[in-house]
Amino acid sequence: MTATEQLELVSANKVHGGWLKRYRHRSGSLDCDMVFAIYLPPQAEQGPVPMLWWLSGLTCTDENFMQKAGAQRKAAELGIALICPDTSPRGVDLPGEDDSYDFGSGAGFYVNATREPWARHYRMYDYVTEELPALVKRHFPVDGERESISGHSMGGHGALICALKNPGRYRSVSAFAPIANPMACPWGEKAFSGYLGDDRTQWAQWDACELVKQAGNSGAARQELFVEQGENDQFLEEQLKPERLEAVCAEQDHPLILRRQPGYDHSYFFMASFIDEHLTYHAKHLL
Numbered sequence: 645m646t647a648t649e650q651l652e653l654v655s656a657n658k659v660h661g662g663w664l665k666r667y668r669h670r671s672g673s674l675d676c677d678m679v680f681a682i683y684l685p686p687q688a689e690q691g692p693v694p695m696l697w698w699l700s701g702l703t704c705t706d707e708n709f710m711q712k713a714g715a716q717r718k719a720a721e722l723g724i725a726l727i728c729p730d731t732s733p734r735g736v737d738l739p740g741e742d743d744s745y746d747f748g749s750g751a752g753f754y755v756n757a758t759r760e761p762w763a764r765h766y767r768m769y770d771y772v773t774e775e776l777p778a779l780v781k782r783h784f785p786v787d788g789e790r791e792s793i794s795g796h797s798m799g800g801h802g803a804l805i806c807a808l809k810n811p812g813r814y815r816s817v818s819a820f821a822p823i824a825n826p827m828a829c830p831w832g833e834k835a836f837s838g839y840l841g842d843d844r845t846q847w848a849q850w851d852a853c854e855l856v857k858q859a860g861n862s863g864a865a866r867q868e869l870f871v872e873q874g875e876n877d878q879f880l881e882e883q884l885k886p887e888r889l890e891a892v893c894a895e896q897d898h899p900l901i902l903r904r905q906p907g908y909d910h911s912y913f914f915m916a917s918f919i920d921e922h923l924t925y926h927a928k929h930l931l
């Protein structure tokens with residue numbers, strides 16, 4: 645811990661016997677102040693609990709999942725901490741940062757930007773895989789050896805790439821309506837060209853389909869991917885493309901559970917409907 649590290653409590657609410665707390669801290673990797681949310685189940689009063697990281701989607705902050713998904717009841721029952729970072733650096737005031745919902749503020753895409761002016765602050769991959777986990781492990785009763793990851797849409801993409809880029813790190817990974825092949829959809833092409841430049845070989849490091857292709861060369865065991873997808877999702881065909889992940893997983897013999905749910909859209913109503921099953925899935929790997 646650095647001598648100056650400070651966590652400022654923003655809010656605290658008791659939920660299902662545990663505590664949902666929000667904290668502000670100075671992020672070194674993003675070079676700005678950030679807020680994250682953590683739900684500690686009642687079991688955390690007795691000793692360290694395993695963790696589920698939740699990565700949210702475009703336009704979200706640390707708050708959406710905690711307020712809308714209804715995950716705390718099951719997390720309290722299972723004894724799993726939930727941790728939700730914000731989705732981009734905040735307050736850094738870069739030109740054009742607030743011009744659109746799918747780039748800049750609220751749209752960090754969980755990559756480390758290499759292109760100016762984004763490279764100094766837009767390092768969400770380092771933030772969610774290194775800086776914030778280290779901080780959480782220093783300050784809260786969590787078991788650093790037991791972590792899993794999940795997310796929605798842009799955050800589903802984030803969860804998949806974090807797991808695929810770090811074999812053996814997360815006990816399990818799941819995703820709701822992930823942007824499965826960002827190199828080949830308008831959201832991803834805009835974000836990757838803006839943050840990473842025009843060299844598509846660099847983009848491949850941040851694309852779940854490309855990482856599944858590369859996973860066979862790492863020597864590590866292939867980790868199962870659990871994906872939930874609503875069939876009435878308004879972004880399904882143009883942006884999400886789960887069939888591409890399905891095809892590449894079949895081609896590479898990479899384990900994938902892809903569940904298509906009739907009638908469900910892209911909203912948090914979809915996540916609220918299946919979050920308990922995802923928590924139960926992660927609990928099988930964490931407990």
Ligand SMILES: CC(=O)Oc1ccc2c(C)cc(=O)oc2c1
Pocket residue numbers: 700701702703704708796797798799879910911912
């Ligand atoms: C709270 C909420 O509705 O979140 C939300 C809405 C829309 C989207 C879209 C379109 C993409 C995404 O990545 O996340 C996302 C989250």
